[in-house]
Amino acid sequence: MDSELKKECMVCGRLVEQSQGIHLLQHFICNECEQEIVTTGTEDEHYRFFVKRLHLLWQDLSMERVIP
Numbered sequence: 312m313d314s315e316l317k318k319e320c321m322v323c324g325r326l327v328e329q330s331q332g333i334h335l336l337q338h339f340i341c342n343e344c345e346q347e348i349v350t351t352g353t354e355d356e357h358y359r360f361f362v363k364r365l366h367l368l369w370q371d372l373s374m375e376r377v378i379p
Contacts, residue, residue, distance in 0.1 A: 320344055322364045336371045 317326045318339035325341060332341040340348070348361050 321367060322348070322361065335368055338368055338371070 316329055318329050318332065318334075319326055320332065320341040321338045322340055322344035327339075327341040329339070332339050333345055347357070348365075351358050351361060
């Protein structure tokens with residue numbers, strides 16, 4: 312696999328093929344983390360971790376709205 316075709320997952324930090332995940336703004340989430348995020352309940356101890364990691368997306372989205 313060519314390293315140029317890989318992206319670092321913003322949640323787990325693994326280097327994964329770009330086709331094996333989703334791109335949100337300039338961030339990347341691998342399929343495994345995406346599945347874990349959507350199946351994790353709010354009472355799960357990992358929930359707060361995911362919220363903290365995904366907060367980066369909200370920060371970037373807010374900045375895009377401020378800077379035209």
